[in-house]
Amino acid sequence: MSKVIIIGAGPAGLSAAITIAENGLEVLVLDEYMIAGGRLLGQLYEEPNGNWWNGIKESKQLYEKALDLGVKIQLHTAVSNLEKIDSSWVIYTATETYYTSHLLLATGATEAPLPIPGWTLPGVMSVGAAQVMTNVHRVKPGNRGVIIGVNVLSSAIAMELQLAGVQVACITLPKMSLVTKESGNPMNVMNSLLHVSHMAPSAFVKFGSKLMKIEFMKKMGITFFPKNGVKMWDIPIMLRKAVIEIYGDNEVEGVTMATISPTGEVIPGTEEKVQADFVCIAGGLYPLAELAAVAGCPFYHIEELGGYVPLHNERMETALEGLYVAGNITGIEGAKVAASQGVAAGLSIVHNNGTSNQEQNIKKAIQDIEHTRDNAFIQFHPAVKEGKQKLQHYWEEHLNTVKDMVGN
Missing domain, CATH: 3.50.50.60 (FAD/NAD(P)-binding domain)
Incomplete structure (x- = not known):
């Protein structure tokens, strides 16, 4: 059993893997494409400061840093199904079945x-x-x-x-x-x-x-x-x-x-x-969230985020124990926001695994996501903040429902 499995080797998945590995946990990243980087690979544009954002270069840096930290990255591997059995998440591919207690879905987005x-x-x-x-x-x-x-x-x-x-x-x-x-x-x-x-x-x-x-x-x-x-x-x-x-x-x-x-x-x-x-x-783009649906994660349609998104909190935790999300599966935004979310998800996994107390780092990571969002060069959905507020409201409703069930 791997300590942590991440599905998706885009900016969110790789950033999460790096964060987790830096804290001493074993990480396995699965991705169906032949090159790590996800949608980041195709990006190339000039930023306001005159620097060029080169997706291939950024992807390579993340990929090599992850490998240097001991992250195992398995490409050409499509995930066909996943389910929760007892306390483990079971991930099915064409060649092998994997098990983990902490699973991050960073599957990104697809085009409509x-x-x-x-x-x-x-x-x-x-x-x-x-x-x-x-x-x-x-x-x-x-x-x-x-x-x-x-x-x-x-x-x-x-x-x-x-x-x-x-x-x-x-x-x-x-x-x-x-x-x-x-x-x-x-x-x-x-x-x-x-x-x-x-x-x-x-x-x-x-x-x-x-x-x-x-x-x-x-x-x-x-x-x-x-x-x-x-x-x-x-x-x-x-x-x-x-x-x-x-x-x-x-x-x-x-x-x-x-x-x-x-x-x-x-x-x-x-x-x-x-x-x-x-x-x-x-x-346009919409969140690629089929695996979260297969897992049984609750969903909400939030137009400001690009479509149906799995219910999750600011710490990138879903309503299902041991299941996390980061990147465009949570709403359509840029690669830098996805990477920031990957860091937050990675810290949450480390914290929930009991490896070390990451509360302060998680709070900072959440602030970093907001800062990155506020300064994004390209905003795919102008009302994304309102969308995130709606999602937070749904999360609070979920928590209240769980409390009521426990109380009864």
């Missing part, structure tokens, strides 16, 4: 697809796939692409594609439908776009974004938003056009777009074709 006519053509991919191809494998997804879906993730990756010499013809909306209602509504999209305006090189765009925070100005902004978009990083971002289909015979040849009204309805007769040899679909 947007169904668009033609999306099964070769050359259509998620925006995250394009990021990994470009930044990790150094393979261009194509020469000229269209990104469908205007959000924080697509905006950041579009900039990365440009840096790699890949032309992004435009970032535009999907045609509004029952499935794409939120991502196809110009007003909703403008709200999300305002949270990456600080990344724009244009002082005009930055200034305009400040005005757009006024509700009246938002409505005016959508109504008079240029049909051909506003450029950020020399990429047209279009809030008044939507893709109604992806076309091509045996592969992507382009997209058909149409002008839309301020409320998202297609204006007949405005259709036009835009040539491209690849298309990225950006439906």
Whole structure:
């Protein structure tokens, strides 16, 4: 039996492993990918201080530090099931079954697809796939692409594609439908776009974004938003056009777009074709929490955190004894927040294992998470703090329910 098992070798999992190993406990990290780092691997952007955040470099440093501390990292290992038997968590993989009393789920996030006519053509991919191809494998997804879906993730990756010499013809909306209602509504999209305006090189765009925070100005902004978009990083971002289909015979040849009204309805007769040899679909991210569900962890849907998240407290403990969570499984945020959560989870595990009293360190780690969140360069969900407050409320309700059951 391993002292601690961590599922997920991203920034949260590796940071937790390092913290635990530094306190003298054996750690085993399992991950289905061939390289440690998770979504951190694909990240590459310039920070406000002028330094470059290189995900591959950051991942390598975490990986090597973990190995130096004696952490066992087993890649190419997918977890198919887990369950609690007596006081042990049992983790099933294709090759072996593992046992532990302390299990951390740091499984991260996955992308939400947007169904668009033609999306099964070769050359259509998620925006995250394009990021990994470009930044990790150094393979261009194509020469000229269209990104469908205007959000924080697509905006950041579009900039990365440009840096790699890949032309992004435009970032535009999907045609509004029952499935794409939120991502196809110009007003909703403008709200999300305002949270990456600080990344724009244009002082005009930055200034305009400040005005757009006024509700009246938002409505005016959508109504008079240029049909051909506003450029950020020399990429047209279009809030008044939507893709109604992806076309091509045996592969992507382009997209058909149409002008839309301020409320998202297609204006007949405005259709036009835009040539491209690849298309990225950006439906946003949601917590990858299936293993927590299999374990029987209570869940709550919190929109501000990106979807369903397992119930947990600030110490990264779930409602199930010996089960912890950290990273994007707890809500969609950046890699630095995930790493901070990994440290907090690691300290909680050390403390609960009885190795040493970590109360003061845990309190500091919780403060560090808040500080990192407050200073995040990219905020995927602007109301994440409200989401965390909702989660804390649900946790307190859970504690009261447990007390009542014990009292009876």
